[in-house]
Each structure stands twice: as structure tokens, then as C-alpha cells.
Amino acid sequence: MVQKQFKAESKRLLEMMINSIYTHREIFLRELISNASDAIDKIYYKALTDDSLVFDQDNYYIKVVADKEDRTLKIIDSGIGMTEEELENNLGTIAKSGSLAFKNETELKDGYDIIGQFGVGFYSAFMVADTVTVISKPLGSDVAYKWESTGEEGYTIEQTQKDEVGTEVILKVKENSEDERFDEYLEEHRLQQIVKKYSDFIRYPIKMDVTTRKKKEGSDDEYEEVREEQVVNSMVPIWRKNKSELTDEDYENFYQEKRYGFDKPIKHVHISVDGMLRYNAILFIPETIPFDYYTKEYEKGLELYSNGVLIMDKCADLLPDYFSFVKGMVDSEDLSLNISREMLQHDRQLKQIAKNIKNKIKSELQRLLKNEREDYKKFYESFGRQLKFGVYSNFGSDKDVLQDLLMFYSSTEKQLVTLDEYVSRMSDDQKYIYYATGESYDRIEKLPQTELVADKGYEILYFTEDIDEFAIKVLMSYKDKEFKSVASGDLGIEADENDANTEAEAEEYKEIFDLMKETLAGKVKDVRVSKRLKNHPVCLASEGDVSIEMEKVIQAMPDNQHIKADKVLEINTGHDVFHSVKEAFENDKGKVKLYTNLLYNQACMIEGLPVEDPVEFSNNICKVMV
Numbered sequence: 001m002v003q004k005q006f007k008a009e010s011k012r013l014l015e016m017m018i019n020s021i022y023t024h025r026e027i028f029l030r031e032l033i034s035n036a037s038d039a040i041d042k043i044y045y046k047a048l049t050d051d052s053l054v055f056d057q058d059n060y061y062i063k064v065v066a067d068k069e070d071r072t073l074k075i076i077d078s079g080i081g082m083t084e085e086e087l088e089n090n091l092g093t094i095a096k097s098g099s100l101a102f103k104n105e106t107e108l109k110d111g112y113d114i115i116g117q118f119g120v121g122f123y124s125a126f127m128v129a130d131t132v133t134v135i136s137k138p139l140g141s142d143v144a145y146k147w148e149s150t151g152e153e154g155y156t157i158e159q160t161q162k163d164e165v166g167t168e169v170i171l172k173v174k175e176n177s178e179d180e181r182f183d184e185y186l187e188e189h190r191l192q193q194i195v196k197k198y199s200d201f202i203r204y205p206i207k208m209d210v211t212t213r214k215k216k217e218g219s220d221d222e223y224e225e226v227r228e229e230q231v232v233n234s235m236v237p238i239w240r241k242n243k244s245e246l247t248d249e250d251y252e253n254f255y256q257e258k259r260y261g262f263d264k265p266i267k268h269v270h271i272s273v274d275g276m277l278r279y280n281a282i283l284f285i286p287e288t289i290p291f292d293y294y295t296k297e298y299e300k301g302l303e304l305y306s307n308g309v310l311i312m313d314k315c316a317d318l319l320p321d322y323f324s325f326v327k328g329m330v331d332s333e334d335l336s337l338n339i340s341r342e343m344l345q346h347d348r349q350l351k352q353i354a355k356n357i358k359n360k361i362k363s364e365l366q367r368l369l370k371n372e373r374e375d376y377k378k379f380y381e382s383f384g385r386q387l388k389f390g391v392y393s394n395f396g397s398d399k400d401v402l403q404d405l406l407m408f409y410s411s412t413e414k415q416l417v418t419l420d421e422y423v424s425r426m427s428d429d430q431k432y433i434y435y436a437t438g439e440s441y442d443r444i445e446k447l448p449q450t451e452l453v454a455d456k457g458y459e460i461l462y463f464t465e466d467i468d469e470f471a472i473k474v475l476m477s478y479k480d481k482e483f484k485s486v487a488s489g490d491l492g493i494e495a496d497e498n499d500a501n502t503e504a505e506a507e508e509y510k511e512i513f514d515l516m517k518e519t520l521a522g523k524v525k526d527v528r529v530s531k532r533l534k535n536h537p538v539c540l541a542s543e544g545d546v547s548i549e550m551e552k553v554i555q556a557m558p559d560n561q562h563i564k565a566d567k568v569l570e571i572n573t574g575h576d577v578f579h580s581v582k583e584a585f586e587n588d589k590g591k592v593k594l595y596t597n598l599l600y601n602q603a604c605m606i607e608g609l610p611v612e613d614p615v616e617f618s619n620n621i622c623k624v625m626v
Contacts, residue, residue, distance in 0.1 A: 004092065005154040025180075028128055029064075029191070030198035031121030032075045032169055034309055036062040037202045039079020039167060043139060046080065063207045064195065064232075066186045071173045073129075073185055078166040081138035087147045087157055091122060091134065122169075126151050128185050129171035135160055136167040192232050201237035201308035201331075208232050237308055239280040239331055243270050255284050258303070260327035263288040266375050269328075269364050271357070279332035279353055283361065285368075286325060289382040293325070300324035302357075305331035317347065318354050322390025322402060323361050325383045330357070358401075365405055369418070377416060380407050388471040396474035403475060408468070409441055411450070411460040419478045422459060431492040432484035433477075435461040437469055437549035439608055448536030448606065449486040455534065456493055460486060466553040473545070489543045489568060491532060505529050505573050512585050512592065513571075519596040520569065527596075530570035537577035540603045541568040548607050569600055594620055 040060045047055035065074040082090065125132045130150060137144035144162035149155035162168075174182045184190045188211060195206055210230045216222040238246065238254050251268040255261065265284040272280050281302070292298045300321065301314030308331060319326055334349055369376040380387075387406060391399045407416040412425075422433060434453050438444035444462045453460055463469055472483045484492060506513070506529045516527040525543060533539060542548050542565040551565040571578055577599070584591035601617050604610070611617050 001156050001158045003154050003156055004088075025127045026185075026194050027198070028124040029075075029185075029194045030309060031124045033062055033064075033195070033199045033202060033206060035122060035169075036075060036077035036079060036167070037204055039077050039081070040204050042080040046139070057204070061205045061207055062202070064191055065209065066188065066191060068183075068186045071175075071186065073171045073173055073191075075169045075171075076166065078164065081141070081165050081167055082134075082136040082145070083138045083141065084145045084157060086138070087134065087136065087145055091147050091149075092155060092157075125169065125171055128173055128182055130174050131172040133170040133172075134167060135162055135170070137162040137165050139165050195232050198310040200233045200310075201235065201305070202233055203235055203308065205231040205235060206233040237280075237305075237331065239270065239272075239282050239329070240308075243272075246270070251282070251284075254282065255327070258329070260284055261286045261288070261290065265327075266379050267364060267368055269360060271360060273356070277332070277349055277352055278334055279330055281328060281330045281353075281357060283326050283328040283357065283364075285361075285364070285379060286327060287378055287382065289325075294385075298324075302326070303329035304335075305329060306335050307331070307333055311335075315350075317350055318357060320354075320358055320390070320398065321393065322387055322398060323358065325386060326361055362401060362405070369405065377407075380416065385465055385467060388465070388467045391471040392467060392474050399475050403478060406471075408435070408461040408463065411436075411445070411454065411462065413459070417461075422461065423479050423481055425459060426481065427457070430458055431482075433461065433481050434458055434484055434486055434491075435463055435469075435472065436486045437463040437547065440464060443608075447486070448533055448539040449541070451534045451536065452491065452493060452532035453486050463549070466556075469547055469549050470553070473550075485542070485547055486532075487539075487541050487548060489541050493531075502529050502531055509573065509582075512581065515585070515589065515592055516569070516571075516581075516596045519593045520600055523567070523600060524569045525566045527569045527571065530572050533570060533572035533575070535575075537572050537575040538599045538603045539570050540607050540609075541570050542566060543568060548609065552608065569603060571599070594623060598624065 040062075043053070043060070044055050044057075047053040060078050062078075063074075063076040065076065066072075067074075132149055134147040135144060136147070144160050145157055146160040147155060147157050171185075173185055174180075176182055188208070192208065192210070195208075199206060207229050209227050210232070211225050212228055212230075213223050214226050216224050238250060248268075251270075252264060255265050255268070261284075263286055266287045267285040269281075269283040269285075271283070283302070290298065299314045299316070300319055301312070301316040302318045303310060304312040304315040304318065315330070318330055330353060332349070332353065365376070365379075368379065384407060387402050390402050391406070404418065404420060407418055408422075409415065410417040410422065419433070426433075436444045436447055436450050438447060441462050441464065444450070444460075444464070450460055463472070469485075475483065477483065509529070513527045513529075517524065520527065524540075530539065530541075532541075540548060544566045546554075546563060546565045548565045548567065551563065554563050571581075577595075581592060581595050581599075584595060597616070598620050601611050601620075
């Protein structure tokens with residue numbers, strides 16, 4: 001038995017394979033199982049051209065065997081096996097893949113594909129093992145061979161005995177260290193967990209001896225632990241089954257098994273594409289929001305599989321941020337993976353899949369909105385905020401994708417409505433889509449700014465979330481109809497006969513308004529006659545891009561820039577309160593300042609703005625009472 005050196009250019013290459021390429025040590029089991037699956041596939045393809053060979057899938061398997069006492073872990077397959085030359089070439093030359101060579105030489109059919117391409121997955125075993133032994137008996141040979149290595153020092157190959165065709169990979173698992181616990185790779189439940197996570201959909205049975213608890217024979221209440229060989233993988237993934245064979249319950253069970261959520265999904269989408277780019281996907285729209293959804297800890301993304309083998313837990317590139325609530329998976333044979341199969345080498349295929357998925361999600365949400373309104377409302381209550389963030393983000397680049405999915409509470413319909421539904425009800429004389437902002441529907445309904453718009457019979461959309469107005473500012477218009485806040489300086493409503501004297505009143509009371517404006521210097525941009533107020537004495541309006549509600553949101557931010565709205569104090573000159581102001585102006589201008597401060601603070605409280613000096617406000621009320 002001669003010690004041989006690896007045929008790689010440098011031992012450093014193997015060290016890199018072991019320590020740098022893979023981000024998670026548990027990946028080694030995925031790689032070895034994938035190699036075992038490839039070995040069985042090779043018999044299948046050989047049987048296609050060799051009439052003397054009959055492929056009966058029931059006779060082929062992969063087995064995982066752990067021995068805690070010996071600290072060994074075996075991965076056994078009944079595949080094609082390797083000759084001495086193949087052991088030399090495939091395992092003695094780092095990054096040479098026998099599977100890739102086979103794939104290049106063979107026309108793959110019937111939905112089978114060889115998983116391994118790079119020839120480095122095998123060396124991931126050294127992440128958890130001091131010594132790796134491979135015993136293999138090739139198909140059609142009476143001789144078996146043993147390949148063994150401790151890593152960088154090279155390897156040995158010698159003849160050995162093995163009864164059955166196939167390969168055993170035997171890992172001598174490392175001892176625990178201060179930083180690493182290698183015992184977990186000898187524990188039954190942990191191994192099952194890794195198999196289910198990465199290799200659940202390998203097409204051949206993966207067997208393990210599993211401890212189960214059974215009733216003792218002849219006893220009703222006594223149990224005993226029994227070791228039984230069980231198949232621990234599902235083999236046939238749900239996404240490769242015909243949709244006609246599957247029920248809603250099948251999809252819901254898959255949702256629960258994969259732990260995508262603890263709720264019942266509102267909608268599932270099964271996609272099968274077979275063309276220039278082949279992939280399958282199952283997507284779920286959840287009903288309830290995850291507890292950490294709007295936190296930095298939340299990770300978006302779909303599970304990404306290549307030929308049924310899990311490549312990434314969360315592939316964020318498959319989903320735009322505004323659809324980050326979608327759960328599910330994508331499986332494709334056409335992905336260009338990097339050497340570790342943990343990341344994508346090229347993103348062209350992924351971008352195309354992501355684009356198709358984005359369009360499919362949108363169409364399904366539109367279908368839900370149209371045909372299953374109550375379910376859409378449930379979804380929207382949980383994730384509508386995310387759609388609004390999507391409109392606002394990236395300078396509105398995605399607003400056209402999302403605008404038809406938005407809903408807001410309607411003043412006339414008393415329920416959530418779409419922008420399209422609002423516009424369809426607009427009268428011919430209505431120029432704008434009107435909205436009002438506030439903390440709740442009830443509070444908005446009582447706002448004095450809504451009086452004129454409501455009196456005209458125009459529908460008002462109620463914005464109660466901090467993102468609402470920011471999103472609408474980015475959207476700007478919908479179907480050529482601009483959005484207009486009821487607190488805007490110009491509502492675009494033609495004055496009726498009762499408002500004909502507004503300009504005259506403004507001129508008549510100019511001195512009063514100038515004094516009031518002077519009193520509120522630095523607080524308001526202007527004081528003027530209100531065209532919108534009917535029953536209320538006063539309100540605040542805003543001018544410019546920043547509204548009063550936006551100011552409140554910005555002020556609440558940790559890094560607020562002290563940006564404020566340009567406020568205008570509007571006075572209802574027909575209200576009794578203004579008659580008191582006029583009387584004070586004629587007799588006691590000091591009282592005008594008192595009344596002005598009270599009216600301003602009253603308007604602030606209506607808007608939900610803080611009173612700047614509560615003590616002064618309280619004292620002013622006392623002065624009026626006295």
C-alpha cells in the first residue's frame with residue numbers, strides 16, 4: 001500500500017475546500033448523499049443502453065449509519081461503484097468530477113439529472129472527519145477497492161473485500177473542541193434533521209436505523225424502545241406531482257411541514273415551467289403577519305433547490321422587497337451554481353425566474369382581490385403596509401406594479417376600496433382624488449377640513465398609517481387624477497354663492513389677520529379666511545410638499561431633521577368665535593393675541609399636534625373664563 005499525493009497543484013487547495021468554501025459544516029451530509037444519488041443515477045442511465053441490465057428502483061437506496069462508540073458515520077449506497085482508476089482520478093484529483101464527465105458523455109432523459117458537477121463536495125467530509133475511507137465495488141467487477149485519506153497528507157488505495165456493488169463512505173468523526181461540537185453528527189435526530197432539510201427530495205430512499213417507542217407485546221401500558229430501519233426522506237417532492245393529483249390539504253400540509261408559518265395560507269400557487277428555463281415553484285400567501293416581519297431580524301426569501309437538493313434556505317433575490325411576505329420554494333435544473341453549490345455563479349437565470357415569480361404573485365393577488373374579496377382584505381390587513389412601502393421605496397420605481405393592489409378606507413363606502421373603484425365613482429366635476437389623514441377613521445371623520453369636500457358629496461380616502469401619505473406623494477396621480485389632501489390650501493372646488501364674499505372679507509379683516517399672523521410668528525406661514533369651514537371655528541391647512549401628518553411622522557423618527565410643514569391657520573369668519581375676535585380687536589388688542597394663541601392650540605390639538613406650552617395654554621383658558 002503506497003501513500004500517494006493529491007494531484008492538485010497545492011495542498012492549500014484542499015485546505016481551502018475544507019475551511020473556506022462551505023459556510024455550514026452540516027453541508028457535508030448533503031454533498032455525500034448527492035454523490036450517492038448520482039451513483040445510482042449512473043446505473044439507471046447505463047440500463048437504458050444495456051439490455052442485460054434491468055433497473056428496478058426498489059432495489060436502490062442510500063443508508064446513513066452512525067456509531068457513537070466508534071465515532072464513525074457511514075453513507076452507503078447501492079450505486080454503480082468506482083474502479084481503482086476512478087477512485088484515483090475522481091478522489092485523487094481535487095475538483096475533478098466524475099459526475100460532470102458522465103453528464104457530458106450521456107444524454108440525460110426522463111427528468112433525471114446528475115447533481116454533482118464540481119468534484120469538491122466529497123472533500124467537505126474533512127470538515128467533520130479526521131479520516132475518510134471509501135470502500136467501493138464497481139458494477140460488473142468481483143474486486144473492491146479502499147481509498148483512505150486524512151486530508152492534506154495524501155491518500156492510499158488498496159484492494160479489499162465487499163459483497164455488494166456500491167460505495168461506503170466512512171467518516172471518523174473529529175473529537176469535540178472548545179469551539180466545535182462534532183458529536184452532533186453522530187446523533188440520530190440531528191442527522192435526520194439534516195437529511196430532511198437538504199436531501200428530503202432525493203429520488204431514492206435514504207434509510208436510517210431509528211429508535212421508536214412501541215407497546216410491549218401483551219401489555220397495554222408498558223413500552224419499549226425498538227430500533228427499526230426507516231426511510232427518512234419524502235423522495236417525491238410535491239412540486240413534481242401533477243397539480244390534478246393534489247388537494248388544498250396537500251399544499252397546506254406542505255406549508256406546515258416546511259414550517260413556512262403557523263397559520264393557514266390564504267392562497268397557494270403551483271408553477272411548472274418547461275422551456276428554455278425549467279423550474280418548478282410553490283408559493284404561499286400567508287394569512288397572518290410573522291411577529292418579526294417589520295424588524296431587521298426578518299429574512300425574506302424562498303427556499304432554492306437544484307434537482308431536489310436544497311441550495312439556499314432564503315434566496316432573497318427571488319422576491320422583491322414588497323412581496324417579501326411570500327413563502328415557498330423554487331426548484332430548477334438550470335441554475336449555474338458556484339463550486340460549493342451554496343451560491344449562484346451567474347444570476348441571469350435567477351433574474352428571469354424572479355421576474356416570472358413577481359408577475360405571478362401580482363396576478364394572483366389581483367385575482368384574489370377580484371374573486372375572493374374577503375380573503376384579500378385579510379391579506380391586506382396583514383401586508384398592505386408592505387405594499388405601500390414598495391410604492392414609496394426606490395423613488396417610486398415599482399409604483400406601477402403595486403398601485404392597483406392598494407386599498408384605503410372610504411368615507412362613503414365605509415370599507416376598504418381600491419383606487420380604481422374610487423375613480424370609477426368620481427363625478428364629472430370632481431378634479432382630484434381627495435384624502436384625509438389621522439390616527440383613526442373616527443378621528444378623521446370629525447376633522448373640520450373634511451367639511452367642504454364632504455358637503456360637495458365627494459368621496460374621501462382615510463389614511464391612518466404613517467406610510468400612507470408618503471406613498472401617495474410618490475404615486476402623485478392615478479389614472480390621470482391627482483391626489484389632494486383635504487388640508488391642502490387649494491382644494492380645487494369652485495366657490496358657490498355663499499363664498500362670493502371671501503375676498504372682500506379677507507380685505508376687510510386684513511388688519512386682524514396681520515395681527516394674528518404676527519402673534520403666531522414662526523408657527524404659521526399665514527392666517528386667512530377659510531373657504532372650507534362650515535361649523536368649526538378654526539383649522540390648520542398646509543402648503544408645500546410636506547403635510548402636517550408627514551411632519552408628525554418625521555418628528556417621531558430617531559434621526560428627525562426637524563422638517564416642518566408650512567402651516568396656515570384658517571378662520572371661519574362666520575363663526576361666533578370670530579365675532580369675539582373682531583370685538584376684541586376694536587376694544588382690547590391684547591385679547592386678540594390671547595384668542596389667537598387659543599385658536600392656534602385648538603387647531604393643533606385637532607390635528608394631533610402637541611401643544612408647545614401646556615402651562616401657557618392652561619393659563620390662557622383661565623384668563624378667558626375669568
